[in-house]
Amino acid sequence: MQFKTLAFLSILSILFFTGCDxxxxxKDRTEVKENKTNEKIITLKTTDNKNLNITxxxxxxxxxxYPNKIVLLNFFATWCAPCKAEVPNLVSxxxxxxxxxxxxxxxxEQNKKNEEVxxxxxxxxxxxxVTNSADNFIISDALGGxxxxxxxxxxxxxxxxxxxYVGIVPFEMMEMDIKKLLVK
Numbered sequence: 438m439q440f441k442t443l444a445f446l447s448i449l450s451i452l453f454f455t456g457c458d459x460x461x462x463x464k465d466r467t468e469v470k471e472n473k474t475n476e477k478i479i480t481l482k483t484t485d486n487k488n489l490n491i492t493x494x495x496x497x498x499x500x501x502x503y504p505n506k507i508v509l510l511n512f513f514a515t516w517c518a519p520c521k522a523e524v525p526n527l528v529s530x531x532x533x534x535x536x537x538x539x540x541x542x543x544x545x546e547q548n549k550k551n552e553e554v555x556x557x558x559x560x561x562x563x564x565x566x567v568t569n570s571a572d573n574f575i576i577s578d579a580l581g582g583x584x585x586x587x588x589x590x591x592x593x594x595x596x597x598x599x600x601x602y603v604g605i606v607p608f609e610m611m612e613m614d615i616k617k618l619l620v621k
Contacts, residue, residue, distance in 0.1 A: 477579050481543065481568035484554050489541065489568055493579050497596040503539045507599075507618050509611070510576075510590040511542040512583045515549070515557045519605040520587045524561045526608040531565045534615055537594075540565035543573045545586060593618050 477493040492499040500508050511527065513520035527540050544554060544567060554569045577583040580590070591600040591614055600614050 479572060479576050479579065481572055481576065482570040484551055484558065484567050484569050487566075489566065491576060493576075496598070498580075498590065498592050498598065499596040500539075500541070500592070503541075505594050507534070507538045507594060507615060508592045509538070509540045510592060511540060512545055512577060512586050512588045513542055514544065514546050514586055515554065516546070517586050521561065523587060523605050524563060526606075526611065528562055528564050529608065530611055530615065533612070534619075537619055538615055542567045543576060544569045545573060545577060545583060547571075591615075591618070593621065 475494065479491045479493070481489045481491065483489055490501040492501065498508075498510065500506070509527070509530070515521075527542075530538065531540050542563075542565060549569060551569055554567060557563075558567055585603060587602075587605065589602040589606065590598050591602070591611070593599045599618055602611075
């Protein structure tokens with residue numbers, strides 16, 4: 438009996454500390470708009486029908502809608518257990534650092550109805566922006582492709598990637614990174 442319990446806990450911890458496969462197979466995506474300065478301009482649609490404007494240029498991820506804020510760009514799926522497990526941490530970080538910090542979640546699921554995503558957001562009390570459009574896969578590709586979820590990028594106030602997280606991340610680690618960036 439102890440062996441079964443130990444085996445179960447081992448499998449559970451492996452699933453918990455790793456991510457889910459992102460299942461990124463959408464072939465019918467629109468192309469990234471690229472101008473002469475090698476900027477990639479991406480517009481994502483949020484669940485509340487707002488446009489979120491992102492520019493990728495010279496290894497910077499510029500959120501025009503969040504000037505002078507630290508942004509946590511979170512790639513997730515509603516079916517992913519580790520993604521669900523970290524939602525309370527993201528909600529708490531959003532509440533704690535709301536003046537200097539924003540979470541932006543990018544849904545990596547195809548053909549998910551907005552109503553379903555909003556239902557998910559309500560179930561988990563999500564208080565941050567969630568994008569839901571076919572263009573979500575464009576930003577994934579622009580950042581080198583997201584191989585597993587959750588994957589997050591902590592972006593400082595100067596639009597530089599400070600940290601990349603793959604898999605579930607302890608609240609304390611993200612909190613510590615935000616505090617480092619606030620004094621920077």
